[in-house]
Amino acid sequence: MAVVTSVMRVQQIFLTTADRTLRPLGLTFARYEVLMLLSFTRRGSLPLRTIGERLQVQAASVTNAVDRLQHDGLVLRRPHPSDGRGVLAAITPAGRDLAGEATILMNEEVFAQLPLGTADLDGLFATLRVLRQAAGDFSLPQ
Amino acid sequence: MAVVTSVMRVQQIFLTTADRTLRPLGLTFARYEVLMLLSFTRRGSLPLRTIGERLQVQAASVTNAVDRLQHDGLVLRRPHPSDGRGVLAAITPAGRDLAGEATILMNEEVFAQLPLGTADLDGLFATLRVLRQAAGDFSLPQ
DNA sequence: CACATATCAGACCTACTGAAATCT
DNA sequence: CAGATTTCAGTATGTCTGATATGT
Numbered sequence: 171m172a173v174v175t176s177v178m179r180v181q182q183i184f185l186t187t188a189d190r191t192l193r194p195l196g197l198t199f200a201r202y203e204v205l206m207l208l209s210f211t212r213r214g215s216l217p218l219r220t221i222g223e224r225l226q227v228q229a230a231s232v233t234n235a236v237d238r239l240q241h242d243g244l245v246l247r248r249p250h251p252s253d254g255r256g257v258l259a260a261i262t263p264a265g266r267d268l269a270g271e272a273t274i275l276m277n278e279e280v281f282a283q284l285p286l287g288t289a290d291l292d293g294l295f296a297t298l299r300v301l302r303q304a305a306g307d308f309s310l311p312q
Numbered sequence: 313m314a315v316v317t318s319v320m321r322v323q324q325i326f327l328t329t330a331d332r333t334l335r336p337l338g339l340t341f342a343r344y345e346v347l348m349l350l351s352f353t354r355r356g357s358l359p360l361r362t363i364g365e366r367l368q369v370q371a372a373s374v375t376n377a378v379d380r381l382q383h384d385g386l387v388l389r390r391p392h393p394s395d396g397r398g399v400l401a402a403i404t405p406a407g408r409d410l411a412g413e414a415t416i417l418m419n420e421e422v423f424a425q426l427p428l429g430t431a432d433l434d435g436l437f438a439t440l441r442v443l444r445q446a447a448g449d450f451s452l453p454q
Numbered sequence: 455c456a457c458a459t460a461t462c463a464g465a466c467c468t469a470c471t472g473a474a475a476t477c478t
Numbered sequence: 479c480a481g482a483t484t485t486c487a488g489t490a491t492g493t494c495t496g497a498t499a500t501g502t
Contacts, residue, residue: 171423173433174326175345176440181323182368183447184316186493189467198467203317219483226324231468233485238467255477255483281313285446286439291315294439297432298318304427305325328469331491340491361459373492375461380491397459397501 184280191279195272196242200227202276204235205244205269208261215260217250224309244268326422333421337414338384342369344418346377347386347411350403357402359392366451386410 188199197205203225208214216224222232236259239245244265250256261269284291330341339347345367350356358366364374378401381387386407392398403411426433 171418173426173437173440174330174422176437176444177319177323177326178341179368179449180440180443180447181319183443183449184319188316189493199320200468217483226321228469228471229484230470230486234468250483253478253483257484276313280316284315285442286315290439290442293435295315295318297428297436298315298322300427300432301322301325302318305322307321307325331469342492359459370493370495371460372462372494376492379461392459395459395502399460 187280187283188276191275192272195268195275197268197272200225200231201235201239201244202269202272204232204239204259205261205265205272208245208259209266209269213260214266215248215258217253217256217258219256221259226307226309239265329422329425330418333417334414337410337417339410339414342373343377343381344411344414346374346381346401347403347407347414350387350401351408351411355402356408357390357400359395359398359400361398363401368449368451381407 185199188202192198192202204221207221207224208216218232218236219229221236222229225232236245236247239259240247243262245259245261248258248260250258286294327341330344334340334344346363349363349366350358360374360378361371363378364371367374378387378389381401382389385404387401387403390400390402392400428436
């Protein structure tokens with residue numbers, strides 16, 4: 171139980187600092203994640219369904235996040251080239267610029283502030299990876 | 313960055329299973345935490361302000377959680393004995409019963425399902441503890 | 455008077471559900 | 479027709495801010 175509540179508390183800490191860091195850019199952590207996910211893909215676009223799978227959120231939440239990103243000119247919706255049901259979210263140049271700015275800020279204010287050495291960070295990541303895999307989260311990096 | 317997103321994802325997994333487990337009892341994880349915090353204290357009561365400190369949430373969130381718990385007869389509000397500004401939340405017998413039921417369920421469906429050995433759990437807790445302390449979370453068990 | 459505690463209102467974000475529309 | 483994808487509406491939760499009332 172202590173482990174579960176610890177994860178909850180640390181997430182609270184991360185989310186609070188991340189949202190505070192991203193607020194001046196008009197982003198939330200959820201939308202930052204969508205932007206980063208798109209910027210990492212070869213084409214800069216993904217079907218909404220895939221975004222939901224990778225970030226483990228509901229389809230309705232993806233619709234909402236993409237709505238806001240599109241409203242701010244950071245992504246565009248495009249028809250799926252081969253599946254008439256699908257919709258692609260494609261990152262725009264403005265989206266790439268903002269994602270870059272956001273990552274610089276996040277590095278400075280969040281990632282670089284972690285009071286852990288490389289070994290601890292690696293160990294933490296490895297242990298959390300086991301939990302993610304057991305829960306069917308297949309969007310694991312590496 | 314991978315560590316931060318991993319913590320976020322694992323918290324999502326925990327919160328989803330915890331809320332699903334607690335739903336039949338009419339609880340959310342946030343309210344379960346308040347109930348457990350009260351049940352662990354000697355007197356079964358704490359000032360709202362202390363609850364906010366321990367769980368690292370805003371005063372307004374505590375007011376909200378206690379409102380709902382009180383509506384369901386799980387806690388009572390009482391005047392603070394020595395500080396006229398303060399309000400105590402006190403757990404009721406019904407609250408203790410429900411907290412007990414909830415903990416049995418949580419043990420079965422959440423805590424016992426963690427696919428990690430004791431050593432990994434201890435290591436994870438210790439590492440997260442460093443992060444919590446650095447963020448000024450002084451409600452650490454032990 | 456400055457400060458602490460609690461409440462309240464309003465805005466915002468995300469989750470979840472079920473229903474509808476479109477397409478395979 | 480069954481199933482997949484997306485959207486939408488409605489409900490619920492929790493967060494944050496700022497304002498307010500009360501008490502130290």
